[in-house]
Amino acid sequence: MGVIADVIAAKLTAAFSPTRLEVVDDSDRHHGHAGHREGGESHFNLLIEAEAFAGKARVARQRLIFQALAEEMAGPVHALSIIAKAPGEA
Template identity: 80%
Template sequence: MGAVADAIEAKLTAALAPSRLEVVDDSARHQGHAGHREGGESHFNLTIEAQAFAGKGRVARQRLVHQALSEELAGPVHALSIVALAPGES
């Protein structure tokens, strides 16, 4: 993984203590589109499972992720696809 992906993983781990975390750099699929940068790390797919999401709706879950990654979303990350699950959900 690159520096941005590492930062995403570290910040989400610290903020939400996930039981499952998958960070996938999907930038290559967006070459030539808005927000793409040379070297990638501009578009990510994220799957995260955390107890912090239990009892929360989809928007509240995404807000928690966005809060943890505010610096990355204001800078190098152009797009972030989020699948946020509570334990036991699929």
């Protein structure tokens, strides 16, 4: 993983203690699109499973993640695709 992906993983781990966390740099697929940077780490796919999401709607889960990653979303990260689940959800 790159530096930004590592920061994303560290912040999400600290905020949510996930049972599963996958941070995938998807920047290569967005070459020539808005927000793309040479060197990547501008577009990410995120899969996170954490007890903190139990009983929360999808939008509420995403808001919690965006709050935890506010600095990255304001700077180097242009796009973040999120799948956020509670343990045991399909």
